[in-house]
Amino acid sequence: MTRAHRIATTFTIAAVTWLLGLFGLFPLSETIQSQIWPVLPLFFIVALGSYAFINVGYNLLVFRECPEAFHELMQEIQEAKHDLRAKGVDVA
Amino acid sequence: NDKAVGAALLGIGSFVFAYYSIWTLVIPFVDEDHPARSLFPPQWYAIAVPVFLLAAGITALFGFLSLVMLKSSKK
Numbered sequence: 001m002t003r004a005h006r007i008a009t010t011f012t013i014a015a016v017t018w019l020l021g022l023f024g025l026f027p028l029s030e031t032i033q034s035q036i037w038p039v040l041p042l043f044f045i046v047a048l049g050s051y052a053f054i055n056v057g058y059n060l061l062v063f064r065e066c067p068e069a070f071h072e073l074m075q076e077i078q079e080a081k082h083d084l085r086a087k088g089v090d091v092a
Numbered sequence: 093n094d095k096a097v098g099a100a101l102l103g104i105g106s107f108v109f110a111y112y113s114i115w116t117l118v119i120p121f122v123d124e125d126h127p128a129r130s131l132f133p134p135q136w137y138a139i140a141v142p143v144f145l146l147a148a149g150i151t152a153l154f155g156f157l158s159l160v161m162l163k164s165s166k167k
Contacts, residue, residue: 053104057100
């Protein structure tokens with residue numbers, strides 16, 4: 001089963017469950033049936049959006065710069081350019 | 093500077109999630125005269141605000157897409 005299949009299956013099951021609840025086929029309390037259940041899909045969309053924000057924000061916060069790797073890389077680029085120029089290749 | 097952006101995103105995301113969760117899942121069970129209710133707008137806005145933002149966002153997305161496609165087909 002591919003990833004797309006799994007996502008589509010989960011989504012269909014959730015959608016059908018929600019629609020059944022919407023038509024009163026589950027024994028839900030009055031407040032839940034009228035105020036909370038209909039809002040659930042919108043709530044999950046908002047939750048997904050805020051999860052994306054939190055994820056990106058957190059990773060931006062903890063990402064380490066690694067300056068040693070940066071300098072080493074610049075050094076290697078210089079050496080490679082030097083070698084290529086010596087061999088006659090036109091490099092910037 | 094990236095860290096500041098990251099912290100801001102983290103803060104906004106957390107706040108929106110917490111506030112919206114309480115607004116939609118907890119407030120309906122709270123009595124009308126409870127002081128907590130004054131911290132949240134009427135339930136109508138709990139649906140209107142996200143729906144409006146979603147509609148505006150998708151409109152902007154498709155608008156941008158069409159602009160790009162028009163520009164590239166004109167060449």
